[in-house]
Amino acid sequence: MNTRPIGVALLGCGVVGSEVVRLLTEQADELTARTGAPIELRGIAVRKLGKHRDVPAELLTTDSAALVAREDVDVVVEVVGGIEPVRTLLLQALRAGRSVVTANKALLAEHTAELAEAADASGADLYFEAAVAGAIPIVRPLRESLAGDRITRVVGIVNGTTNFILSAMDATGAGYAETLEEAGRLGYAEADPTADVDGFDAAAKAAILASLAFHTRVTAADVHREGIRDITASDLSAARALSCTVKLLALCERVPQADGSERVSARVYPAMVPLSHPLASVDGAFNAVVVEAEAAGRLMFYGQGAGGAPTASAVVGDLVAVCRNQVQGGRGPRESAYAQLAVSPMGDTPTRYHVSMEVADVAGVLATVAGEFSRRGVSISTVRQAVRGDGATLVVVTHTAPDSALAATVAALHELEHVTSVTSVLRVEGDTP
Numbered sequence: 001m002n003t004r005p006i007g008v009a010l011l012g013c014g015v016v017g018s019e020v021v022r023l024l025t026e027q028a029d030e031l032t033a034r035t036g037a038p039i040e041l042r043g044i045a046v047r048k049l050g051k052h053r054d055v056p057a058e059l060l061t062t063d064s065a066a067l068v069a070r071e072d073v074d075v076v077v078e079v080v081g082g083i084e085p086v087r088t089l090l091l092q093a094l095r096a097g098r099s100v101v102t103a104n105k106a107l108l109a110e111h112t113a114e115l116a117e118a119a120d121a122s123g124a125d126l127y128f129e130a131a132v133a134g135a136i137p138i139v140r141p142l143r144e145s146l147a148g149d150r151i152t153r154v155v156g157i158v159n160g161t162t163n164f165i166l167s168a169m170d171a172t173g174a175g176y177a178e179t180l181e182e183a184g185r186l187g188y189a190e191a192d193p194t195a196d197v198d199g200f201d202a203a204a205k206a207a208i209l210a211s212l213a214f215h216t217r218v219t220a221a222d223v224h225r226e227g228i229r230d231i232t233a234s235d236l237s238a239a240r241a242l243s244c245t246v247k248l249l250a251l252c253e254r255v256p257q258a259d260g261s262e263r264v265s266a267r268v269y270p271a272m273v274p275l276s277h278p279l280a281s282v283d284g285a286f287n288a289v290v291v292e293a294e295a296a297g298r299l300m301f302y303g304q305g306a307g308g309a310p311t312a313s314a315v316v317g318d319l320v321a322v323c324r325n326q327v328q329g330g331r332g333p334r335e336s337a338y339a340q341l342a343v344s345p346m347g348d349t350p351t352r353y354h355v356s357m358e359v360a361d362v363a364g365v366l367a368t369v370a371g372e373f374s375r376r377g378v379s380i381s382t383v384r385q386a387v388r389g390d391g392a393t394l395v396v397v398t399h400t401a402p403d404s405a406l407a408a409t410v411a412a413l414h415e416l417e418h419v420t421s422v423t424s425v426l427r428v429e430g431d432t433p
């Protein structure tokens with residue numbers, strides 16, 4: 001057993017990195033006891049030296065490449081974010097046999113293959129628990145605890161910003177724009193909220209989850225992505241009328257094909273979720289992931305998906321795991337991408353729709369609307385109608401059908417003479433009441 005100190009290079013000392021330093025400092029003795037060797041910070045790479053007054057000045061450097069290349073560095077912890085220069089630095093570290101812990105979902109969603117290959121070539125570890133759902137242990141449960149099972153589906157709320165906005169819209173009845181502004185004032189939304197509200201952040205996490213769950217390489221480009229910018233107060237009230245709420249979901253599932261093979265679907269979009277569904281009660285900036293596996297059944301993981309201390313908890317947990325591997329002279333699990341399932345195009349993927357529309361209260365409207373669904377092979381699950389004056393509100397929830405058939409039906413409804421307006425179209429997750 002190797003008990004010499006393990007040298008760590010920390011890249012980044014912002015929201016997450018500063019908490020990593022705090023945990024490593026405050027818990028130094030306990031971490032040594034748990035790991036079997038002292039974990040020693042060799043240096044902290046940042047962009048600007050002047051602003052980091054809470055960390056030892058002698059550790060700070062702006063020369064990340066030199067820090068990563070130091071002989072006394074065994075593990076590189078990356079909490080900078082973005083693709084370059086981080087990709088190059090981590091490849092350099094892995095090729096030199098230094099293990100890597102990263103929280104960088106954007107990088108992993110694009111470049112896991114080359115990072116994993118570099119790790120395999122040198123025998124280094126690549127750990128990334130913090131990249132999906134912050135503090136929530138989900139990466140290692142998928143990669144390790146459930147390695148003996150067959151996962152069929154993963155559905156999660158993996159973006160705290162959008163969940164905060166949708167929860168607030170549901171609670172207050174306010175519109176998207178004013179709720180986003182409020183989220184910014186309260187520090188939940190960034191000045192540029194694009195990555196969150198347009199679903200890029202959730203799509204990166206969906207790619208990582210799908211890759212792990214289905215032993216297949218899925219990148220962010222494979223993930224169908226729709227954000228929450230177009231969600232209106234009417235969508236939320238339509239959901240409430242059906243005892244549902246609206247959540248931005250990351251969905252990853254196996255899609256059986258007619259020839260008996262399987263494809264993988266990975267997608268992110270806002271969906272109606274019945275209040276009885278376990279994800280419906282996940283409010284505010286919290287995250288949760290539901291995993292369905294053949295033998296284990298349904299599992300749910302819930303907690304804080306962002307923030308300095310919660311994310312640092314996952315980063316330091318990975319660091320301890322990597323250090324334990326080094327103390328014992330071994331290596332953690334490698335990337336498992338043997339299945340290489342094809343990705344199901346969104347149009348072929350089975351989904352369910354809810355459609356609310358305002359119609360004229362004249363003979364034959366219901367039959368005409370129903371005809372548009374049946375013409376495309378879409379079976380209707382429920383229809384509700386409320387008459388007001390000379391018009392009516394018609395709410396249709398479908399059974400499962402290929403997404404392209406559902407989308408084509410909605411496009412056709414817009415063109416019908418007696419459909420005054422289509423007021424809400426949302427996909428549905430779970431069984432509506």
Ligand code: NDP
Pocket residue numbers: 011012013014015016017045046047048049051064078079080081082085103104105106130131134305306307308311
């Ligand atoms: P911050 O922006 O708060 O911190 C980034 C840090 O990286 C800063 O210390 C910055 O230096 C440093 N940095 C930037 N560019 C370079 C560079 N070229 N070389 C060296 N250092 C550099 O980011 P976060 O801490 O919020 O996020 C870090 C990572 O963790 C990202 O990948 C993010 O996606 C991920 N993550 C974050 C979560 C969160 O809640 N914040 C949750 C889950 C994951 P300086 O301070 O001098 O500007």
Ligand code: HSE
Pocket residue numbers: 133134158159160161162196201305306307
């Ligand atoms: N912006 C992300 C969120 C941070 O809102 O969940 C965690 O990845």
